Amino acid sequence: MSSAAIIGVGQSAYTRRPAPGQSTHTFIRDAVVAALEDAELDARDVQGMAVASFSLAPDTAVDLAWKLGLSLRWLLQDTNGGSSAMNMLGHALRGVEAGAAEVILVVGGDATGLAGYGKIASNYNIATRDHLAPLGHGGPNGVYALVAWRQMKTYGLEKSDYGRLAIAQRGWAAKNPFAVYRAPLTMEEYLAAPMVADPLSRYDCVPVVAGAQAIVIANPDRAPRGRAPVRVRAHRASFNYDNQEGDGLHTGISTFAADLWKAAGVAPGDIDLASIYDDYPTMVLAQLDDLGMIADHDLARFCRRDVGERRFPLNTWGGMMSAGQPGGPAGGLNGIAEAVLQLQRRAGERQVANARLAVATGYGMTMYRYGGTAAAAILERVG
Amino acid sequence: MNTGVVIWRCSGCGAAVFPQRLLCAHCHGQDFAEDRVTEGVVEEISVIRHMIGQASWQPRRIANVRTTGGPSITVGLRDESGPGTVVELFQEEGAPYGRAKGG
Numbered sequence: 001m002s003s004a005a006i007i008g009v010g011q012s013a014y015t016r017r018p019a020p021g022q023s024t025h026t027f028i029r030d031a032v033v034a035a036l037e038d039a040e041l042d043a044r045d046v047q048g049m050a051v052a053s054f055s056l057a058p059d060t061a062v063d064l065a066w067k068l069g070l071s072l073r074w075l076l077q078d079t080n081g082g083s084s085a086m087n088m089l090g091h092a093l094r095g096v097e098a099g100a101a102e103v104i105l106v107v108g109g110d111a112t113g114l115a116g117y118g119k120i121a122s123n124y125n126i127a128t129r130d131h132l133a134p135l136g137h138g139g140p141n142g143v144y145a146l147v148a149w150r151q152m153k154t155y156g157l158e159k160s161d162y163g164r165l166a167i168a169q170r171g172w173a174a175k176n177p178f179a180v181y182r183a184p185l186t187m188e189e190y191l192a193a194p195m196v197a198d199p200l201s202r203y204d205c206v207p208v209v210a211g212a213q214a215i216v217i218a219n220p221d222r223a224p225r226g227r228a229p230v231r232v233r234a235h236r237a238s239f240n241y242d243n244q245e246g247d248g249l250h251t252g253i254s255t256f257a258a259d260l261w262k263a264a265g266v267a268p269g270d271i272d273l274a275s276i277y278d279d280y281p282t283m284v285l286a287q288l289d290d291l292g293m294i295a296d297h298d299l300a301r302f303c304r305r306d307v308g309e310r311r312f313p314l315n316t317w318g319g320m321m322s323a324g325q326p327g328g329p330a331g332g333l334n335g336i337a338e339a340v341l342q343l344q345r346r347a348g349e350r351q352v353a354n355a356r357l358a359v360a361t362g363y364g365m366t367m368y369r370y371g372g373t374a375a376a377a378i379l380e381r382v383g
Numbered sequence: 384m385n386t387g388v389v390i391w392r393c394s395g396c397g398a399a400v401f402p403q404r405l406l407c408a409h410c411h412g413q414d415f416a417e418d419r420v421t422e423g424v425v426e427e428i429s430v431i432r433h434m435i436g437q438a439s440w441q442p443r444r445i446a447n448v449r450t451t452g453g454p455s456i457t458v459g460l461r462d463e464s465g466p467g468t469v470v471e472l473f474q475e476e477g478a479p480y481g482r483a484k485g486g
Contacts, residue, residue, distance in 0.1 A: 135457070146445070245454070
């Protein structure tokens, strides 16, 4: 078995409104070029590719390989939405470790436009098309609005607690030149924002953008000279963990968290920063709680103290809520890429001092009442 | 409009599901019988005030309803019912709706 690490990251520009001529494909190209340049590799070095996108069709992964001029011996297309990135990471690591490919490019991107996203949200699966969209359920906003009410009731959360997450992430986004929203956000502005799907208001709902993100997986020896590769100490995933029979306040992470930490040989308290998939603040809290990173399951105290007082570096690129969500797949890759930049001490103004260990998650595929896929990894700086 | 909402009940273990499944998640039996839930209790409500990609949108209400004898389902609310209200359920073209019982 070979060993595998993340040796490069790259992203396209993000924009709320793509210009004429820009498409999912061109954003993906831009991310691929940036990631290969970052890894100091040539396109001819790439032997494998994993891709996830809601708007690549009718093209598939092999069409993308064709258009990128990549002749491959390992190819994957993933359909797990917000946990696609983490899922592809796991497969790519194993692909390199098994010798199936020496260098694997993992990429996600979307440029649906707002109207296109609306169509995707209404036709997400058969259950959504037949039983939710006819109600005017508002896409995932409506689904997670109901989950948010349950979470607020169960844990004694106030609306302002979600605001603390949004405001803290906006503070990080101010230091991220790629973020689409960088202006400071105050609690007054957060609370005065128009309601989208009660209790979720504008700043609780992830802004859809066009863009793409890529990472490069290879043997750590392939990392650019002088740069620490990032290895994955443990990786776990879950699919359809409860048949949609629960309340959505826990995620599939709850099924593997103990095993993840055990396999990684570290504990939640050892983690220096977290990239938690943030389509909604509600689900950030649910994932962190499932990971065992919220003391006493006291979500309100975590929001008010750990986040409100900036005690814990969470979603340090601004998260999707401020940087933008270029589709779920690329959104998940953002969190992984940010963890890599932090662990390689390349995060610029937002650098977390002495970062050595990070946790990153993915969560997605709103099947009916909440998401059905989740995955997480513990990332470590090598050297 | 059809009174009640069609659900499916596993012929092997009696588990009730909505939407329809292929195998029962509990006993993995493949036989289901149609059943109908006619009422439930509203647990959470949201008002959908904006729909991405839609310029003209009229707010509408959706709710999580714990059905009597069946699963929790998401319904469209056709009145101002609040949490705790017992609603009667009905179905239009496969989509479930509710309104206050006797309202």
